[in-house]
Amino acid sequence: xxxxxxxFIIKHPGQSFMAVRSxxxxxHYVASRARDPVFEKLMDKYKHLVKVIAVQDLILANPKNPCxxxxxxxxxxxxxxxxxxxxxxxxKYPHIFHIFYDPTKSxxxxxxxxxxxxxxxxxxxxxxVSLPGVVDRLLRLLSMSTSKILPLRAIFKVWRELxxxxxxxESVIARNSHIFRLCDAHEPNTHVLKxxxxxxxxxxxxxxxNWRVMECCKQDCSVERVEMRYSFKHGYPPCMxxxxxxxxxxxxxxxxxxxxxxEEIGEKKRSKAGVMALEKRAVAIVHEFLSLTVExxxxxxxxxxxxxxxxxxxxxxxxxxDHPGIFxxxxxxxxxxxxxxxxxxxxxxxxxxxxxxxxxxxxxxxVLGSRxxxxxxxxxxxxxNCKEADxxxxxxxxx
Numbered sequence: 001x002x003x004x005x006x007x008f009i010i011k012h013p014g015q016s017f018m019a020v021r022s023x024x025x026x027x028h029y030v031a032s033r034a035r036d037p038v039f040e041k042l043m044d045k046y047k048h049l050v051k052v053i054a055v056q057d058l059i060l061a062n063p064k065n066p067c068x069x070x071x072x073x074x075x076x077x078x079x080x081x082x083x084x085x086x087x088x089x090x091x092k093y094p095h096i097f098h099i100f101y102d103p104t105k106s107x108x109x110x111x112x113x114x115x116x117x118x119x120x121x122x123x124x125x126x127x128x129v130s131l132p133g134v135v136d137r138l139l140r141l142l143s144m145s146t147s148k149i150l151p152l153r154a155i156f157k158v159w160r161e162l163x164x165x166x167x168x169x170e171s172v173i174a175r176n177s178h179i180f181r182l183c184d185a186h187e188p189n190t191h192v193l194k195x196x197x198x199x200x201x202x203x204x205x206x207x208x209x210n211w212r213v214m215e216c217c218k219q220d221c222s223v224e225r226v227e228m229r230y231s232f233k234h235g236y237p238p239c240m241x242x243x244x245x246x247x248x249x250x251x252x253x254x255x256x257x258x259x260x261x262x263e264e265i266g267e268k269k270r271s272k273a274g275v276m277a278l279e280k281r282a283v284a285i286v287h288e289f290l291s292l293t294v295e296x297x298x299x300x301x302x303x304x305x306x307x308x309x310x311x312x313x314x315x316x317x318x319x320x321x322d323h324p325g326i327f328x329x330x331x332x333x334x335x336x337x338x339x340x341x342x343x344x345x346x347x348x349x350x351x352x353x354x355x356x357x358x359x360x361x362x363x364x365x366x367v368l369g370s371r372x373x374x375x376x377x378x379x380x381x382x383x384x385n386c387k388e389a390d391x392x393x394x395x396x397x398x399x
Contacts (some may be wrong), residue, residue, distance in 0.1 A: 029321055030331060034240035039328045039339055042347040047333025049366050051089065052096060053160075054080050059112055060120065067111040070099070081334075086110075095365040119361045126354035127165050134172055137162055137292045139179060140204060142195045144261045144285055146311040149194040151185065154305035161302070163294040163355045204262040206284065207291035208232055211342075227255050230280070232287065233342045234325030250325065256280055261288045265311060282312045282319055287326060287340065294355045296343035300329070300336040 058068050058076075073086035082089040090097040096116040101108050112120065127134075141155075141162075142148055155162075165171050173180045178196060185192045212228055231254045236242060256273070258280035259265050268278060289303060290296050304316050312319075320327040320338050328339045343349055349356055 026315070026317060029318065030329065030336075033321055033329060034237045034324060036237035036328050037239075038347050039330055039344070040332065043330040043332035043337060045363055045367055046337070047335075049363050050333060050335075051081060052093060052362070052366055055090070055097070055110075056112065056116070056120070059110065066117075067109045069105075070108045070110060073110065092369060093366060094370055095368055096362070116362065116365065119358055119365070122361070123355060123358035124165075126358055127163055130163060130353075130355065131165070131172065134162070134164055134168070135176055135179065138164075138172065138193075139195070140262075140288070140292060142180075142193065143204060144288065145306075145309045146265065147194075147309065149192050150306065150309055152182065152191040152193055154309070155193060157302045157305050158293070158298060161293040161295070161298045206261050206288045208284065208287055209260070227251075230255060230257055232283065232323075232326050235341050236325050237328075240324065253280070258284065261285045279314065279319070282310075282314060282316075283323055283326065285310050285312065286316070286319065286338075290327075290338070290340040291343070294353060295359065296340040296349060297337055300338055303338065 055068075055073065058073070060066050061068075070086055070090075073080075073082075073090075076082075077086050077089075080086075087099070090099055090110055094113075096113060097110050098113050099108055099110050138155075142150055155164075159166075159168060169182070173182060173193065181194050181196050182191050183194055184190075211233055212231065216228055234250070253276070256276055258277040261281070261284045265281065268274065286303065289306070290298060300317055300320070307316055317329070317336065320329045326341060328341050330337045330339070343351070348360075352360075
């Protein structure tokens with residue numbers, strides 16, 4: 001949507017699009033974005049959850065004896081961003097971690113509490129039940145790639161976001177050899193995942209296309225069909241002021257034709273309309289990528305691993321910032337996380353799934369901290385709703 005970039009490309013067709021930079025630095029562009037208090041409050045909780053999950057994964061790495069020594073965690077404190085040390089971090093979450101002394105090894109260890117272990121089992125069971133959906137998500141992901149190939153290391157980056165099982169190479173890829181194939185890449189010790197049948201997937205319909213159909217079928221739909229044909233659902237932070245010029249540009253962008261995420265892109269045009277269409281296709285691809293994730297959110301660094309394979313020739317972080325009505329970018333927890341705005345309401349998924357529900361229970365325990373912990377006995381509530389979690393996060397008792 002930046003006209004100076006479009007004009008530069010038209011005048012210098014031989015120069016890479018990625019070489020073009022705005023006069024405003026990327027960091028200033030991020031800092032100047034309109035904040036959304038609902039997403040910011042959610043990320044205040046998630047930034048602690050990320051650390052909890054990292055420790056939990058270390059504990060569960062040995063299924064025969066799921067525990068880890070405090071000495072080992074202390075050596076990893078800096079890498080895990082446990083600023084006050086491992087022991088202090090574990091004691092902040094007594095509903096999740098239990099510290100005990102092993103006399104045979106003469107040192108303290110940490111394991112998950114019964115409540116946390118139950119949540120972990122619920123998530124694992126939900127992932128197992130959803131395996132057919134996992135195959136479909138991987139198939140869709142590969143179908144969006146221009147070459148129908150994706151590097152395995154990029155998929156490993158988002159295995160949790162896509163709801164893949166720990167052993168997805170065996171349980172998903174190897175068991176569906178008629179769909180997927182692992183091949184050696186040009187780089188040593190690297191592999192790529194490719195579709196066995198790379199023919200166009202015409203049967204796939206993007207999430208945004210389903211939304212358009214539903215909107216057009218509404219009796220009170222006031223939007224013209226010509227405009228709805230290429231539209232995306234928009235919603236903005238309550239504090240964001242929408243100028244008349246911004247509204248006009250957004251309306252113009254909504255009507256702009258483009259090639260969908262599952263369609264062949266064909267020859268790239270260097271005209272202004274062609275470049276804008278490529279940008280809109282990039283928005284469609286990222287929109288669909290986020291819709292395939294369990295929690296409709298992902299770190300920018302992780303999704304950037306797919307940029308080249310999806311044929312996105314622009315700064316992906318700026319893409320999110322240019323479209324605040326579709327995406328929300330948070331910088332909490334020293335990481336940039338992108339949300340699909342339309343999927344959330346009051347900090348919760350509008351259409352939750354079993355994997356999300358299990359992970360939300362763990363987030364509830366993180367929010368509880370050391371509250372409701374009496375004489376070493378945990379009495380957590382696993383049926384928190386969004387409003388109650390917000391109250392607990394402010395240190396108040398829910399009514």
